Amino acid sequence: xxLVIGIGNRLRGDDGIxxxxxxSLEERPGLERHVVHQLTPDLAPRFGxxxxxxFVDAAIDRRELDLDRLAPSEAxxxxxxxxxxxxxxxxxxxxxxxxxxxxxxVPGSDFEIGEALSPEAAARLPEARRRIExxxxxxxxxxxx
Amino acid sequence: MEKQIHIEPVTRIEGHAKITxxxxxxxxxxxxxxxVTELRGFxxxxxxxxxxEMPGLxxxxxxxxxxxxxxxxxxxxxAILAVRAxxxxxxxxxxxxxxxxxxxxxxxxxxxxxxxxxxxxxxDPTIRNVVGLVAENPDLARKGIRLRAYGQEIxxxxxxxxxxxxxxxxxxVNQALTAENRQWMLDNLPEALDTIRETIDxxxxxxxxxxxxxxxxxxxxxxGLVAPGGKWExxxxxxxxxxxxxxxxxEGHDPSRYFEIIAEASRPWTYLKFxxxxxxxFPEGMYRVGPLGRVNVCESxxxxxADAELEAFRAATSRCSGKVFDxxxxxxxxxxxxxxxxxxxxxxxxxxxxxxxxxAGINQLEGVGIHEAPRGTLIHHYKVDENGLIETANFIVxxxxxxxxxxxxxxxxxxxxxxxxDVTEGILNRIEGGIRAYDPCLSCxxxxxxxxxxxxxxxxxxxxxxxxxxxx
Numbered sequence: 138x139x140l141v142i143g144i145g146n147r148l149r150g151d152d153g154i155x156x157x158x159x160x161s162l163e164e165r166p167g168l169e170r171h172v173v174h175q176l177t178p179d180l181a182p183r184f185g186x187x188x189x190x191x192f193v194d195a196a197i198d199r200r201e202l203d204l205d206r207l208a209p210s211e212a213x214x215x216x217x218x219x220x221x222x223x224x225x226x227x228x229x230x231x232x233x234x235x236x237x238x239x240x241x242x243v244p245g246s247d248f249e250i251g252e253a254l255s256p257e258a259a260a261r262l263p264e265a266r267r268r269i270e271x272x273x274x275x276x277x278x279x280x281x282x
Numbered sequence: 283m284e285k286q287i288h289i290e291p292v293t294r295i296e297g298h299a300k301i302t303x304x305x306x307x308x309x310x311x312x313x314x315x316x317x318v319t320e321l322r323g324f325x326x327x328x329x330x331x332x333x334x335e336m337p338g339l340x341x342x343x344x345x346x347x348x349x350x351x352x353x354x355x356x357x358x359x360x361a362i363l364a365v366r367a368x369x370x371x372x373x374x375x376x377x378x379x380x381x382x383x384x385x386x387x388x389x390x391x392x393x394x395x396x397x398x399x400x401x402x403x404x405x406d407p408t409i410r411n412v413v414g415l416v417a418e419n420p421d422l423a424r425k426g427i428r429l430r431a432y433g434q435e436i437x438x439x440x441x442x443x444x445x446x447x448x449x450x451x452x453x454x455v456n457q458a459l460t461a462e463n464r465q466w467m468l469d470n471l472p473e474a475l476d477t478i479r480e481t482i483d484x485x486x487x488x489x490x491x492x493x494x495x496x497x498x499x500x501x502x503x504x505x506g507l508v509a510p511g512g513k514w515e516x517x518x519x520x521x522x523x524x525x526x527x528x529x530x531x532x533e534g535h536d537p538s539r540y541f542e543i544i545a546e547a548s549r550p551w552t553y554l555k556f557x558x559x560x561x562x563x564f565p566e567g568m569y570r571v572g573p574l575g576r577v578n579v580c581e582s583x584x585x586x587x588a589d590a591e592l593e594a595f596r597a598a599t600s601r602c603s604g605k606v607f608d609x610x611x612x613x614x615x616x617x618x619x620x621x622x623x624x625x626x627x628x629x630x631x632x633x634x635x636x637x638x639x640x641x642a643g644i645n646q647l648e649g650v651g652i653h654e655a656p657r658g659t660l661i662h663h664y665k666v667d668e669n670g671l672i673e674t675a676n677f678i679v680x681x682x683x684x685x686x687x688x689x690x691x692x693x694x695x696x697x698x699x700x701x702x703x704d705v706t707e708g709i710l711n712r713i714e715g716g717i718r719a720y721d722p723c724l725s726c727x728x729x730x731x732x733x734x735x736x737x738x739x740x741x742x743x744x745x746x747x748x749x750x751x752x753x754x
Binding site for chain 2: 230
């Protein structure tokens, strides 16, 4: 099963990129979609059943769209929300599950209150969508580095 | 020369705050203040919006407590429509509130607070979190995560999503429960019950009455809604206030007339107001709400397992516990009671009825909605014009009710652990722990935005900053 997780708040402008992309994916066998404001531990049990994981998130510090392979990373000094790499570490510890995971980072520029994406972010949606479809079609073949 | 200790930001709470500890010339604690440093102003920008928008709008006050605001708002709207929601709608609203109780309490206990007392107050702060708990006790962590997920899934299956479900509406709810979803809730209930039984046993065996004094103990009044016979209540009921001995101070007060007994004070050093029992004035009218408040005001839970545990708790403590740590204990007791009540609701065939909403127009120009949110009594009070546009909105939220109690807890813990100006991180964490025990939601209480870390400052008698420690 491929697990695709869109992270962000659709009421904060470009932070809604991840949810918008994941909600636009059509249902298909072997795909499980989640849209979350934050990564919280209650999502971890789903990692135990996933073959691959793709996080889709807005990025404030990037200029280009990037698909990066993630490695688990120990979280330090957290509350109840985790970054994708720390979340992988948590899932591995809890469920002995370390599915290969990637992060699709989509640059955003306007994170103020509002439901609309900025023109720049909206223009990136088609390419981001193509990258997600390519990831899904790649199946078990490793994608990216 | 007096010094002040500031703790800022306060971590593992829902929102942001800082603490100032005032030391006297000898370096001992003179006083402490819990500052809430952000303002959001939700009451103001609800003005001019339509009544029908209020449940959805006020849900956005918080990502942790949206269900609580939706339900209080819907009840206030019911009052303005002058309708009583159909009985099935009330059963479903109760079910969702119990799901909220389970998920919110589980988040507070397993994710945010258990790392303190299961890993140790003096443990490295970088591992004293849910990931550290996973490393130390993965079985408990796994079960706690699944228990919270159960509460969230109840909300999801009722409202269509786990956060901000647009489900409770003026006059009822907008979607009935399906037989399939009821069966899922029933099928997964035994596991949730087993987890909470195990957790209660862990608390009982690991923390005796003396150990539970670690976060201080003080006398106050307690407030909550109770059902007939003084039974624990979370959705309807009448206001009861008791003193530290459990003696009745206020009994059977109509919740819609809360303003006759509750007043709000303000102080310049915090955006969080100080609700208090008006006849006693401020600050003498301090009362506490939430799990400890509800358990202290009630005579019984009204369900067998929770009542047996309540009896054991009171036998080992007292009729009314004043221990701050017992917020945690009563929180897990409430999870047990909530799960038992979920079973009762799901076994009631009326819960599948499709008749879930009463339609009406504006029939009153004022309405109050009150119920028990996980953190305590939540009040929404609206005044509207003839067209149903909001003229004024007043929210008194659980964390506000506990503001005096949190300030007192901080001061008591500081006095226990800080002497001659000697301060360590472990001690500061106990002060933070005192606040975390109340599980404050500052997003709700000041309607605050963003991430909020903790800062502790120490200031001398002349008002000069002596030391500042920050985390988060």
